[in-house]
Amino acid sequence: MTTRPMIELKDVQKYYGDYHALRGITADIRAGEFFSLLGPSGCGKTTLLRTIAGFEDITSGVVMIDGKDMEGVAANQRPTNMVFQSYAIFPHLTVEQNVAFGLRKDPRTKEEKAKAVDEALQMVGLKGFGKRAAHALSGGQRQRVALARALILKPKVLLLDEPLSALDKKMRENMQVELIRLQRQVGITFILVTHDQEEALVMSDRIAVMFDGEIAQLDDPETLYRLPKSRRVADFIGHMNFLPAKVVDEANGEIDVDVQGLGRCHINAKQAPGTNTGGEASIGFRPETLTILYEGQSASDRETTGSVEEVVYYGDMTYYDVKLDGVADPVRLSMRNVPGRPVLDRGTKTRVAWSPSALVLFR
Amino acid sequence: MKPSGKGLWLYAIVYLAFLYAPILLLPLFAFNDGTIIAFPLKGFTLHWFEVMAEKDQLHIAVKNSLIVASASAVMSTILAIFAARASTRYDFKGKGAIIGLIMLPLVLPEMIVAMALLVVVLQVFGDGALGLFSMIAGHSLICTPFAIAILSGAFQSLDKSLEEAAYDLGEDRISAFRLVILPLVLPGIISSLLISFTISMDEFIIANFLGGTQQTLPVYIYSSLRFPKEIPVIMAVATGLVAVSICLLIIAEYFRRRGVAKTGGKDSGGFL
Numbered sequence: 001m002t003t004r005p006m007i008e009l010k011d012v013q014k015y016y017g018d019y020h021a022l023r024g025i026t027a028d029i030r031a032g033e034f035f036s037l038l039g040p041s042g043c044g045k046t047t048l049l050r051t052i053a054g055f056e057d058i059t060s061g062v063v064m065i066d067g068k069d070m071e072g073v074a075a076n077q078r079p080t081n082m083v084f085q086s087y088a089i090f091p092h093l094t095v096e097q098n099v100a101f102g103l104r105k106d107p108r109t110k111e112e113k114a115k116a117v118d119e120a121l122q123m124v125g126l127k128g129f130g131k132r133a134a135h136a137l138s139g140g141q142r143q144r145v146a147l148a149r150a151l152i153l154k155p156k157v158l159l160l161d162e163p164l165s166a167l168d169k170k171m172r173e174n175m176q177v178e179l180i181r182l183q184r185q186v187g188i189t190f191i192l193v194t195h196d197q198e199e200a201l202v203m204s205d206r207i208a209v210m211f212d213g214e215i216a217q218l219d220d221p222e223t224l225y226r227l228p229k230s231r232r233v234a235d236f237i238g239h240m241n242f243l244p245a246k247v248v249d250e251a252n253g254e255i256d257v258d259v260q261g262l263g264r265c266h267i268n269a270k271q272a273p274g275t276n277t278g279g280e281a282s283i284g285f286r287p288e289t290l291t292i293l294y295e296g297q298s299a300s301d302r303e304t305t306g307s308v309e310e311v312v313y314y315g316d317m318t319y320y321d322v323k324l325d326g327v328a329d330p331v332r333l334s335m336r337n338v339p340g341r342p343v344l345d346r347g348t349k350t351r352v353a354w355s356p357s358a359l360v361l362f363r
Numbered sequence: 364m365k366p367s368g369k370g371l372w373l374y375a376i377v378y379l380a381f382l383y384a385p386i387l388l389l390p391l392f393a394f395n396d397g398t399i400i401a402f403p404l405k406g407f408t409l410h411w412f413e414v415m416a417e418k419d420q421l422h423i424a425v426k427n428s429l430i431v432a433s434a435s436a437v438m439s440t441i442l443a444i445f446a447a448r449a450s451t452r453y454d455f456k457g458k459g460a461i462i463g464l465i466m467l468p469l470v471l472p473e474m475i476v477a478m479a480l481l482v483v484v485l486q487v488f489g490d491g492a493l494g495l496f497s498m499i500a501g502h503s504l505i506c507t508p509f510a511i512a513i514l515s516g517a518f519q520s521l522d523k524s525l526e527e528a529a530y531d532l533g534e535d536r537i538s539a540f541r542l543v544i545l546p547l548v549l550p551g552i553i554s555s556l557l558i559s560f561t562i563s564m565d566e567f568i569i570a571n572f573l574g575g576t577q578q579t580l581p582v583y584i585y586s587s588l589r590f591p592k593e594i595p596v597i598m599a600v601a602t603g604l605v606a607v608s609i610c611l612l613i614i615a616e617y618f619r620r621r622g623v624a625k626t627g628g629k630d631s632g633g634f635l
Contacts, residue, residue: 053531055527055531074530075527075530075531076530076531076532076533076534076535080531081531081532082527082528082531084524084527084528085524086522086524088522088524088525088527088528090525090528090529090543091547092546092547101529101532101542102532102533104533104534105533149528149532150531150532153532153533
């Protein structure tokens with residue numbers, strides 16, 4: 001990995017008339033990483049991607065690709081290629097002609113180009129499809145043609161605009177794995193736009209979560225999941241329970257908090273990654289950090305009591321909504337269904353194990 | 364659902380007979396060995412076609428019609444490509460009003476258009492300006508809305524990212540248009556050319572008003588109808604026109620179907 005970032009964004013601002021679409025985006029995207037822009041629709045993630053591609057002019061700020069300022073560099077001159085949400089396969093051409101489209105001005109001989117096309121098709125698993133008419137392909141195949149068409153040009157950055165959203169669940173999961181494999185194989189920087197948090201977590205080296213034209217948090221998937229900086233980020237990625245809490249004392253990298261229903265406990269200062277906003281403090285924790293204790297089991301750390309309000313059975317997992325004693329709203333916890341662990345009925349009184357080390361403080 | 368009852372069948376047959384039986388009479392009398400258009404038929408002849416082949420004025424009219432129709436078709440299709448692309452691709456102030464005004468000749472009585480154009484041409488350019496050019500201008504005006512209607516459909520169905528993809532892959536705006544957009548809207552362009560050609564070909568009012576001394580085929584036919592002995596010849600001319608029309612229709616449908624097949628769209632039914 002080189003020290004210089006592949007893409008540097010410095011205070012990128014974009015207005016559509018009065019609408020402030022990008023509000024000062026600053027980020028570095030490393031060479032060779034799988035980077036995701038994650039956020040709800042309208043958060044500016046696609047606009048940012050199109051800005052990098054050169055389809056949108058920015059109002060102010062700097063976009064640098066591979067150390068070069070992209071100001072005034074048109075999309076067809078940038079070292080980026082895009083896989084469009086609709087794939088944008090040219091329907092009047094064959095698969096081969098689609099893949100070779102970008103090679104029109106390439107000085108190589110016809111045979112060399114044909115070889116490159118074959119290699120690109122093989123890379124995306126479409127060997128032997130070259131002569132097919134593009135419009136006769138399935139969604140997954142079109143996706144692959146779009147990938148081959150972009151990768152054959154050996155771009156420095158491949159931009160993917162919600163490439164999997166049109167595929168069904170099974171196909172999507174297959175393509176996720178294949179995209180990761182492909183990215184490792186070619187070593188090109190991938191930037192993926194998605195609204196699907198699971199997709200982002202599965203595929204990315206790092207994720208920028210965007211809300212309202214700003215990056216709310218930029219981290220690797222694990223940090224993002226375990227230490228979200230704000231309740232909004234926490235809510236967008238997976239499920240998180242929140243309980244009202246009070247900060248009692250803070251010293252020596254330790255925070256003393258009083259959590260409703262859980263009582264007083266010490267947490268590490270790292271467990272409060274968000275900046276101090278001065279609002280009401282709350283404690284968040286993921287469903288899998290709570291454990292139902294069956295008879296004879298004891299908590300390794302702390303435990304509390306509650307009653308099961310709702311049971312949702314998923315086969316491998318069961319989700320319980322449990323009303324903890326002393327807490328108004330039920331919290332969600334998840335248990336893996338393993339032998340010897342019966343699924344509880346609604347209304348069952350139960351003990352619940354928890355640990356202060358899994359808590360996240362928002363304030 | 365299957366239509367029920369013989370009444371509906373009868374209605375359909377009567378309707379179609381009313382529509383096409385008169386046209387079938389044209390070739391019947393064109394080959395009839397008699398000067399009067401009436402039954403009983405007298406015998407088979409090619410005489411009227413021979414007469415037709417010798418009429419210089421008819422040839423000039425056909426030539427004029429072909430020139431005017433071809434030029435109008437090309438003119439209106441080019442104008443329509445610009446308008447259709449602008450209206451489907453870009454948003455700008457007053458777009459609705461502008462497109463509305465362009466489409467207006469579709470519903471405006473042609474008489475009014477013809478009279479207005481005649482006055483303008485006479486006042487501005489003098490009566491020496493009446494002729495092929497003024498007819499082409501008038502026909503382009505009335506054909507353009509039809510061409511836009513056809514081409515808007517073609518442009519509308521294009522995914523915007525196709526053009527962006529071509530641009531992203533290194534083409535410039537013009538070559539992206541040429542390599543991607545043009546081939547995909549080509550069936551629409553051909554349809555537009557054919558429809559505009561047909562409209563111009565049988566247009567009478569503007570041709571009559573703005574033609575000056577130049578006659579187009581419809582104007583020639585109309586003026587010939589005053590002479591009873593010319594009528595069998597007109598029948599022969601009409602027979603030729605029917606044959607040409609059928610050929611054009613088949614060509615148009617061929618291109619439309621090929622366009623549908625090429626882009627993998629669903630065939631939503633065309634002319635045939």
